[in-house]
Amino acid sequence: MRKPSYVIIHHTAQHSTDETLKTFTLPRTQVSAHYVIGKDGVVYQMLSDYLRAWHAGNSRWGNQLDMNSASIGIELDNDGYHYFDSLQINSLLVVLEKLKRTYNIPTANFIGHGDIAPTRKNDPNWRFPWKLLADKGFGLWYDSIRVAVPETFNHIDGLRIVGFDVKDTSAAIVAFKRHFLQDTTKGMTPLGREVLYNLHRKYY
Numbered sequence: 001m002r003k004p005s006y007v008i009i010h011h012t013a014q015h016s017t018d019e020t021l022k023t024f025t026l027p028r029t030q031v032s033a034h035y036v037i038g039k040d041g042v043v044y045q046m047l048s049d050y051l052r053a054w055h056a057g058n059s060r061w062g063n064q065l066d067m068n069s070a071s072i073g074i075e076l077d078n079d080g081y082h083y084f085d086s087l088q089i090n091s092l093l094v095v096l097e098k099l100k101r102t103y104n105i106p107t108a109n110f111i112g113h114g115d116i117a118p119t120r121k122n123d124p125n126w127r128f129p130w131k132l133l134a135d136k137g138f139g140l141w142y143d144s145i146r147v148a149v150p151e152t153f154n155h156i157d158g159l160r161i162v163g164f165d166v167k168d169t170s171a172a173i174v175a176f177k178r179h180f181l182q183d184t185t186k187g188m189t190p191l192g193r194e195v196l197y198n199l200h201r202k203y204y
């Protein structure tokens, strides 16, 4: 048992909520998350928030190497190739509000599975509305008006300051662009540097 200080958002990569509920209740799968939210907005709580669940796997955010011990896992029914229904997002926002208030979870600590496991995972998929969440106080976002990036700005350092594991730098860049630019292409771009420069200063 522990008090959670992060919330990790996933898509299930399965075909239905029923399939996921079954997967998470079979001991042999060795996987579960605290919440499953259906496309219809129905919320299933699978285990107590105070218990450690197996949803993050090998992952890292900042200096936190054991994300399962620090986080709540929320799985959204989505096969990875579709937009997220508003009923589902509205239910998610209700759950996040309760978790943030109950456990005093910092605004910056609402992140995705793909953020903490950039070489292995891409969930929630690029269609996930991170900006909407940030507008409600779940996760940080960049300003619409941004200063020019100093030439000396090292974007790998910027990614590390935000929290990304930069052991595989190209994977970290892909994860950053998916989350903050809804862009699935590889490689850092001038826009990416500008957004990251603005964003990383919010993490100091």
Ligand SMILES: [Zn+2]
Pocket: 009, 010, 011, 055, 113, 121, 123
């Ligand atoms: Zn996941």
